[in-house]
Amino acid sequence: MYSSNLIPVKNALKIIRNTKMNFYKEYIPLKDANMRVLGEDIEVLVDVPPFDRSAMDGYAIIAEDTSNASSSNPLYLEIIDEIGAGTESKCTMSSGKAIRIATGAPMPLGSNAVIMHEDTELIDNKIKITRVILPNKDIAFKGEDLKKGEVILKEGQILGPHYLSVIASSGYNKIKVFKKPKIAVIITGNELVEPTTDLKPGKIVNSNKFAMKGLVEDSLAFSHIIHCEDDLDKMIEKLKDCTQKYDVVITTGGTAISKGDVVADAVNSLGEVLIHGVSIKPGKPFGFGIINDKPIFMLSGYPVAVAVQFDIFARNYILKMQNITKEFDLIKCIAGEDIKSAHGKCNIIRSKLENNIVYPIRTKSGINKSIVMSNCYIFVDEDTEIIKKGEECNILKYSSFKVFE
Numbered sequence: 178m179y180s181s182n183l184i185p186v187k188n189a190l191k192i193i194r195n196t197k198m199n200f201y202k203e204y205i206p207l208k209d210a211n212m213r214v215l216g217e218d219i220e221v222l223v224d225v226p227p228f229d230r231s232a233m234d235g236y237a238i239i240a241e242d243t244s245n246a247s248s249s250n251p252l253y254l255e256i257i258d259e260i261g262a263g264t265e266s267k268c269t270m271s272s273g274k275a276i277r278i279a280t281g282a283p284m285p286l287g288s289n290a291v292i293m294h295e296d297t298e299l300i301d302n303k304i305k306i307t308r309v310i311l312p313n314k315d316i317a318f319k320g321e322d323l324k325k326g327e328v329i330l331k332e333g334q335i336l337g338p339h340y341l342s343v344i345a346s347s348g349y350n351k352i353k354v355f356k357k358p359k360i361a362v363i364i365t366g367n368e369l370v371e372p373t374t375d376l377k378p379g380k381i382v383n384s385n386k387f388a389m390k391g392l393v394e395d396s397l398a399f400s401h402i403i404h405c406e407d408d409l410d411k412m413i414e415k416l417k418d419c420t421q422k423y424d425v426v427i428t429t430g431g432t433a434i435s436k437g438d439v440v441a442d443a444v445n446s447l448g449e450v451l452i453h454g455v456s457i458k459p460g461k462p463f464g465f466g467i468i469n470d471k472p473i474f475m476l477s478g479y480p481v482a483v484a485v486q487f488d489i490f491a492r493n494y495i496l497k498m499q500n501i502t503k504e505f506d507l508i509k510c511i512a513g514e515d516i517k518s519a520h521g522k523c524n525i526i527r528s529k530l531e532n533n534i535v536y537p538i539r540t541k542s543g544i545n546k547s548i549v550m551s552n553c554y555i556f557v558d559e560d561t562e563i564i565k566k567g568e569e570c571n572i573l574k575y576s577s578f579k580v581f582e
Contacts, residue, residue: 183456185559186489186523192451193465193494196472199424200500201356207345210336212397212581213354214499219330222348225323229284231260231291233315236275236304240290240312252306260285275304284316291315323347333500335397335581358398358498361419362389365430365440366478367407384480384545385429392487393427396495397580407431412443420447420471424498427491430478432462440475444468456559458522460486480545485525485554492578501580507556507571510535516564518557527551528572535572552576 202216231237238254246252254275258268260282268276270287278284278291289312298305323329323346330340336354344352369383370376386402393400401423405415412431419426431440432453441453441464448468453475455463459482464475472494476486488505496503513536518524527538530553537555540547556571557564564570 183454183461183522184452186455186457189452189455189463189465189490193472193490196451196467196494197470198494198498200498202353203356204351204353207341207350207352210341210344210352210354211338213336213357214397214501215330215332215334215336215340216353216355216500217332218328219344219347219349219352221323221325221327221329223323224320224325225346226317226319226321229319230317231278231280231282231284231315232317233291233293234280235278235291235293235315236297237270237278237285237288238275238290238292238306238310239270239272239288240310240314242272243292243306243308243310246306246309248307253300253303254306256302256304258285289313289316335501337581355499358424358495359401359422360393360398360425360427360495361401361403361423362386362393363403363405363412363415363419363426363428364389365405365407365412365428369404385478385483388480388483389427389429389487392484392492393495395578395580396492397499397501398425398495407439409439409443412439413446416443416447416468416473420468420473423471425472425474425491425495426468427474427476427487429476429483432464432475432477440464441466444473444475448473456522457485457489458519458524460489460525461522463490465490479543481527481543481547484548488554488578489525496580503580505573505577507573509569510572512555512564512566512568512570514566516555516557516570518561518563520562521559523559524555524557526555526557528553528555530572530574535570 243252256277257274258266259277260266261279262281265283266276266285270285276285290310292310364385368381370380372382390400390402405412428440431438441450444450444466448466450466452465460477462477463486466473474491476483511534513534516537527547528535528551538547538551552575554573
């Protein structure tokens with residue numbers, strides 16, 4: 178029975194961290210790699226740009242031709258060709274000549290600068306130049322962006338759109354990434370129904386179904402949501418099936434000691450319960466176990482407690498399975514009012530941070546709307562009974578859970 182054997186939060190986290198974890202990689206098309214974790218170093222396979230090219234719309238010229246150009250001594254250059262993006266000129270540049278060129282087009286042989294359209298005047302088939310243009314002006318040189326052979330990204334990088342662009346430019350259309358863990362979420366409760374305005378007596382909407390799907394996906398994993406009645410045999414069957422098909426199992430509800438709370442017994446019958454009861458508020462009935470080398474996170478039924486338990490115990494484990502190591506650092510803020518805490522428990526209080534002053538949300542632990550009314554947690558350790566208004570306290574912003582900025 179958990180109530181007589183609560184363990185400190187830090188001990189529970191140590192047990193979870195010490196649990197064996199498997200890492201797997203796979204090759205996927207680059208187009209599917211957004212928000213995936215890179216499983217290899219990316220060595221540039223081709224120079225980018227692959228040739229010297231114009232950085233502007235204008236005219237490719239020989240810079241030395243303009244050495245004496247001025248408004249009182251204009252230079253006139255004959256246009257001998259035109260190069261659009263994706264084409265090249267067959268002409269070799271010579272003194273007194275110019276070639277019209279588009280941004281990104283390869284520099285013609287013999288040229289060494291580009292002058293912008295805006296800095297010229299077109300007269301018949303010639304351009305008028307009234308200022309000196311230096312060599313290499315407005316040219317993007319071969320390999321100046323990415324150099325063949327350089328390592329541009331390291332294994333473990335979380336990939337966003339611009340990273341994918343760099344990888345594509347480096348010559349890849351498939352890359353190796355860490356596999357997304359597949360998470361089964363078993364939501365227990367005879368009373369749970371789909372969203373409706375026509376609730377029967379004793380029934381409540383299964384809101385955890387939607388929260389858990391989002392929490393798992395926020396951790397960059399795949400989610401599969403299952404509902405199970407409060408029945409030991411049915412729970413055992415669900416756990417058997419899920420531990421064969423999925424990398425992690427999370428349950429909600431059924432972790433306390435009331436009639437129908439069968440989750441811990443089901444886990445224990447198939448494997449081992451390593452944690453059942455933590456000195457945390459909310460979320461005291463949290464459990465953790467192992468079945469067939471698969472971790473089982475046993476969360477409470479109340480949505481508020483579910484969110485806290487997931488954030489504190491499960492989120493980092495799921496991220497680490499993808500080779501993402503993220504520290505959720507506490508920061509110091511000023512208490513906007515007195516904050517009372519249950520002695521002997523780590524109290525995690527939903528709060529609102531405004532201008533470095535934090536205010537606890539005053540609701541009962543089961544009030545779901547407190548989640549959307551708040552933007553951070555206040556952490557109060559086991560030995561603190563009260564934090565006075567104006568004193569420093571430790572908070573964790575919800576925004577810090579983001580794995581990609």
